[in-house]
Amino acid sequence: MLTIASDAPDGVLVHSFNGGDALEIKDELRRHGVLPERQEGALMSKPQWRVTGCYEYDDGCGNVVYRTKRLEASGHGKRFVAERFEGGRWVNGLGDTPRVLYRLTELREVVASAKAASLDQPIVYFVEGERKADKLAAMGFVATAIAFGANGWRPEYGDALAGLSVIVLPDNDEPGRKFADVVKAAVEQVGGTPCILDLPGLPPKGDVMDWEGTADDLRALTTKALSGALMPLPTLDLATLANVQPQPKAFAVERLAPLAEVTLFTGPGSAGKSLFGQQLATCAAAGMPCLGLEVRPGAALYLTCEDDAEQLHWRQASICKALRVGMASLAGKLHLASLRGALDNELGTIDHDGTLKPAAAFQRLVQMLQVTGAQLAILDNVAHLFTGNENDRGEVTRFVNLLNRLAGETGAAILLLGHPNKSGDDYSGSTAWLNAVRSQATLAHDLETDVRTITVGKANYARKGEAIRFIWFEGAFVREEDLPDDDARYLRETVQASSDNLLFLSCLQERTRQRRAVSDKLSATYAPKVFAGMPESKGVGKDRMEKAMDRLFRTGAIERAEVWKGDDRKPVFGLRETAKAGAADRFPQTSEGR
Known part of the structure; x- marks a missing residue:
């Protein structure tokens, strides 16, 4: 077979599949006018081939049937030619000689x-x-x-x-x-x-x-x-492993996120999963602990389908301020990606037979981890990335296995953020989410104190340990012991005030339910005095109830107005909640990043 090759002698390459000599084939083609004659200079520079090996093939009974020769020439690659033994002599090429194995x-x-x-x-x-x-x-x-x-x-x-x-x-x-x-x-x-x-x-x-x-x-x-x-x-090679020191499971985030595994991280909408995920990725990129947890230093990816680029920027500025980290120093190590509004966020599609096929978004995620070398990836959240039936155990398991494969191949710890289901469990949809992962944690929000708590619910590679407690402060999560004394004292006072506000409103709601009006005026129905004696106030006392009433008046959360009509159809006046009595008005500090 001939192949056109401009950089080859005569412009062609000869491929012989029967052991024929390529140069002799070219000479035969020249004799028939297929190739031009060699120039005189070419004849003078013809390489001098020498035999550097000769290998005889036998028929399995000791009789040699053909042989190959290894030829080498200075400045040229090696060549092989084959010869068959025929008519008492060696003849070029193998012809119809049956092929056999060497030796x-x-x-x-x-x-x-x-x-x-x-x-x-x-x-x-x-x-x-x-x-x-x-x-x-x-x-x-x-x-x-x-x-x-x-x-x-x-x-x-x-x-x-x-x-x-x-x-x-x-x-x-x-x-x-x-x-x-x-x-x-x-x-x-x-x-x-x-x-x-x-x-x-x-x-x-x-x-x-x-x-x-x-x-x-x-x-x-x-x-x-x-x-x-x-x-x-495939099984383990125990003979080899007997001479190897075993190593414990490595973690990207102490206790929470083992490397090469998927961790399910759940919490209600008000808990702050997104803020925690972005802050965690920032700590990894900055090479520092996060809320007292050791974090493996290195590149990190935070991918959200819920927040736009502007919100990521706003949140990142607060995180960097709280951590005392320059934002520019994180370039190339912290990778923030927003897919909000994209129509192809799903990582896999479910066929009619239940088969999960990786989608284009999954391939992009694979490439992102490969290019960045990220060892920590936070995916926010499962509702956007998984479009199957969350109550179908098979579909859920196949989706988690897809991410486990990605984690295993890249060595990265993957945190998959999700909401609890309607029953209040620590996972969305069926229990397959919990069964499919080896690690799971929950973020909870105490509305009375504004304290967040992370609880490790499933830990196949670490002890569960104590809950991790922290608070929201000026746009980031912090531990109270990490705050300066003045800030810590102010925060404690703020948390107490927030809690007292809620207690006051709880007492007011109970009295309203009983149709027993209370007043802001000193009287037998003076609200702070009445509430101090109610179990809903949790024994905080009349003085703190008075301060709570004053704060709630200032924020417009309560007012003095008609609360209902009496049996005689005359209006009854007293304290009542206003439409402004929402969570944001009850807390002096705003819980951004929920």
Whole structure:
């Protein structure tokens, strides 16, 4: 076969599949006018080829049927030519000569001896080239090869390998891998047990000729490779592991997020999951702890489908201020991505038969982790990324397995944020979410004190330990003990005031339910005095109730007005809540980042 190649002599390359000499074929083409005659200079520079190896192929009974020669010339790559023995002399090319494996007689003798002695079938090593087979034979192994590599493979080569264990030793390059795959498939077709063994320590394009291991080294590698190839499922190599010090599971975030795993992180809409996720990613990028938890330093990704870029920027400024970290110093390490409004956020699609197929967004996520090298990825949130039926255990499990595969392949810890279900459980939809992950935590919000609490609900790789408590302060989450004294004192007073406001309103709601009006004036129905004696006030006393009433008047959360009509149809006046009595008015501090 001829191939046009402008950089080749005469502009063509000759591919001979029967062992013919490429130069002689070109000379024949010149005689027929297909190629131009050589110029005088070309004749003078004709390479001087010399034989550097000659390899004889026998028919399995000791009779040589053909041979290959290895030719080398200075400044040129190696060449191989084949000759058949015909009419008492060597003739160029193989013609119709039946093809056989290299060192076939030796292979058959060893197989026959093993069978006669009722021994296990011998292991045969298959390599790409006769010289390599000769090296293995000199080391005491049964080895074989074929002429002209994988391109010359024929079905009859496999007949001699039927039922044998065949170890293929590929060259350390792409052609070598393709050759190994061809041999492996052929051995499987004849009922043999093939195993591709990559020799350790080979240089690029290296082969067994470059390998420095001993015969014992190769036997050990072969035993290990075959034990895996013969098992229906891959198993641990306990002999090797016995000499390796075991390591505990590594964590991206202490107690919360193990590396190479998916962690389900849930909480109600008011808890602040998004703020926590972004702050956690910031701490990883900055190489600092987060709320007392050790965080693995390194690149981190926070991906949200709910907040736009402006909100991410606003929140990041508050986080950086609280952590005393320059925003510019995080460039290249903290990766914030907003997919709000995108129509293709789903990571996988469910076919009619229930099969989950990775979607384009999943491929982009894979590439993002590969490009950034992020070891912590926070995905906010599951409602946007999973479009299947959250009550279908099969669909949920397949989706989590898809993320577990991503975590395992990249080594990253993936935090999947989600809401509790309507029953108040720590997961959305079915229990499959909890069953499919190895780690799960919940973020709760105490509306009376504005304290947030993280509770580890499932921890297959760490102890559950105490709950992690912190508060919202000036746009970020902080531990009270990390605040300066003045700020801590102010915050405690603020938290107490917020709690007292809620207690006052709770008492007012109960009195309103009972249709028993209270007043802001000193009287028998003076609200602070009446509320101090109610169980709903939790014993805070009249003085704190008075201060709470004053704050609520100032914010417009309560008013003096008609509360209902009496039995005599006359209006009854007293204190009542206004439409402004929402959570934002009850708290002096705003819980941004919910």
